[in-house]
Amino acid sequence: MSQTSTNIRFPQGRTAFLLIHGIGQQNPYETLDYFAQNFIKYFEQEKLPTDLEHHIAKREFANGGRWIESFVRLSPQDATEPGLIDVHEYYWAPDTENKISVPEILQWAEQTLDGTIEFYNRPENQNLLDNLLENRHRQGWFKFRLRSLTIFLRIFNFIYPLLRLLILVALLIAGPFLKGRYLQSAWKLSKKLIVPLLINFVGDVAIYTKTDPKSPYQKIRQQVITECLTLLQQIIKDPQANYDQVIIVGHSLGSCIAYDTLNQLCIESTLAGDLGKSMDIDKLKGLVTFGSPLDKIAFFFRNVAQEQQYIRRRIIQHLNSFRIKPELVTKSTSNYLGKNPVVCQLEHISWVNYYHLQDPISGNLDYYENLINEEMTYKTSWGASGHLGYWTDMKFYESIAKYFLY
Structure with missing residues (x-):
């Protein structure tokens, strides 16, 4: 320009x-x-x-x-x-804001990844997949980052309850020494400390992209x-x-x-x-x-x-x-x-x-x-x-x- x-x-x-x-x-x-x-x-x-x-x-x-x-x-x-x-x-x-839960977001993410795989497996989209894999940079992203995201989501879904419980215990023990924003419900705060980005960013997309009329x-x-x-x-x-x-x-x-x-x-x-x-x-x-x-x-x-x-x-x-x-x-x-x-x-x-x-x-x-x-x-x-x-x-x-x- x-x-x-x-x-x-x-x-x-x-x-x-x-x-x-x-x-x-x-x-x-x-x-x-x-x-x-x-x-x-x-x-x-x-x-x-x-x-x-x-x-x-x-x-x-x-x-x-x-x-x-x-x-x-x-x-x-x-x-x-x-x-x-x-x-x-x-x-x-x-x-x-704050309209969707963490389990719902994780379920949405799983469905999205499944939808990605299903989309590229459709016969009419074979040319799109071929074009995607011709580009080395996109091929690496598609094969490795998508795969890594799938693994991360499945692991996070498994450890999320345990991680939140551990932070809850830590907050309860440290309670007498905390001040400011930490002086609130330890259970609610444990959620805020673990998943702020997940809720605030992915949650918006998860809500907006649900086009199923049956979805709330x-x-x-x-x-x-x-x-x-x-x-x-x-x-x-x-x-x-x-x-x-x-x-x-x-x-x-x-x-x-x-x-x-x-x-x-x-x-x-x-x-x-x-x-x-x-x-x-x-x-x-x-x-x-x-x-x-x-x-x-x-x-x-x-x-x-x-x-x-x-x-x-x-x-x-x-x-x-x-x-x-x-x-x-x-x-x-x-x-x-x-x-x-x-x-x-x-x-x-x-x-x-x-x-x-x-x-x-x-x-x-x-x-x-x-x-x-x-x-x-x-x-x-x-x-x-x-x-x-x-x-x-x-x-x-x-x-x-x-x-x-x-």
Whole structure:
């Protein structure tokens, strides 16, 4: 990417970014803070002095309840320069926090690994397995890291009760000498000390990826998507802001929420019957995904019907068809249901996906079409650092500006 300044002027027009955070114990306005601060740094780097203001707006939940949204506005310090950038945030962390138990997470992980094996054993996916094993780096990951994860989960499932009991005894013995956060229920604290990452990170994914309608977590997943779409529609139609364009931005699992929100918008715009004009979806100009596991979610977690259930299989495919590559849609043995009733009105949206080779969650998105995959090259280590490095990389903001602001 060029190091030269994209433009000597502040971006023209009225732009809104809707941020959707990823997994973990997120706090309100954290992603908004990261994104806005680093965009200001980017503009300063481009010699564009920028003002920052806190704004509020009346919003409604999907059930009709009201709330006040806080967002921030970036604008040029030079009053003669037009243009503004509003940064909104969809905060969904409370919907999944502490909603799933450790045994359920371990069971989910086992099913996921079994699903991975089953997926690559399907005859129609043999070419995907062959392509995977052609790459030495991916072959090593697939054979050894996946195997190691399986072994670790099975061992952890076995020793978890014993480990928690040992920590409980240690806490009870050390009780008279402890202070601060340790002065609480030893039983509850023993759980917090052993599995904070398992619950806070894997738990979010375990809940959100359960698409089985019989699962109690399906309601949580649907609520997250519904509220995200409700906020997105209100931002698009906000008469005071009167945006020229709205960009939806999702990090990590937030990218899956962003995708599912747009997939739901495809369905609703089809039912509107006016090519989405009443919904002003022409203002929705972009989708940014980074640190995204969308391919992995699509491969291993989507609800898949049996081969003989050709009606059920085709209905599921129609309802989850936004930008799916046609060649990856399982061909039905029947000639029925060939026409998709969901006519997506979002083909005008520009989709840019950012990934890093040191980010174990993200990757080049191969399951979808009509998008740009951008590899990031910031210096980082494999793991969490690679997964979070996008937020502070100026090249990331420069690229977003190039694609969506100029």
